[in-house]
Amino acid sequence: MDAVTKVLEMGGYAMWVWPAYGAVAVGLIGLLLITLRSLKAREREFAAVRRNRPPAPGDAA
């Protein structure tokens, strides 16, 4: 238990180290989620557009 507390305390600098790691985690995971959401939304939109009209020669690329 002492080892865990030691890591959490960060030698007295916990209030600087942990928020910084938290910010990076939020930034990286957030960016990934936003990217995946917009990719899925556009894939759905594109599929809908394709259903509504005959395929054009450029669509395959």
Next chain:
Amino acid sequence: MHRFANPTTFMRIANAVFPWAAGLAVVLFLAGLPIALVTSPPDYQQGDTVRLFYIHVPSAWISLLVYGSMAVSSAAFLIWRHPMANVSARAIAPMGATFTGLALITGMLWGQPMWGTFWVWDARLTSFLLLFFLYLGYIALADAFEDPERGDKAAAILAVVGSVNLPIIHFSVEWWNTLHQPSIVKMGGFTVDGSILLPLFLMLGAFTCYTVAVWVLRLRAELLAVKLRNARMSEVSLSRMPAE
């Protein structure tokens, strides 16, 4: 180089790289984080705040790398009109803004305990803040015009002109007096101990692989946006045609 301007070739390579980059990013984060946070020793002067080094430096490194890639892509778009170069720059810009923001935040959280202040208006910090605004400017300009081509061109010009800031950021710690510590890479080796280099390199690798993987996903999304725009434009022009 022009071979890569073909979207099909470009995406074939990007899609082949994706699983490796994504897998490697996960492995490197899993290997690097426990060393960065737990097993690596505290610095003799900075104590455990040295652990901020392992996220601050990679964030700053990716910010500069991404800007370099965005500026080169934008130049290729302006000179050769390669649409893929523009798609690439548009896809990566928000990533650069995110990493620049993270470098600033982690730097401020490191500055307060070590320097006694969150912020100083010295050359390194100010030029890095300018980098953040360049990214925001690029993102805002790219979508600011009704005619997307005008927005693309204006944003690309800003990206190329803004690249003058990159050497300023790099050399700012040598040219001017600053609280910021100088580069750890010097001619003939590193200025820090191996126990600091291992977690640093693992995290640098993790951040770089993450960036490549997410960039490929963003490229796919950006290409679909272009296709959707083209599809809508052809629909509009079809609907305007007189009925036969």
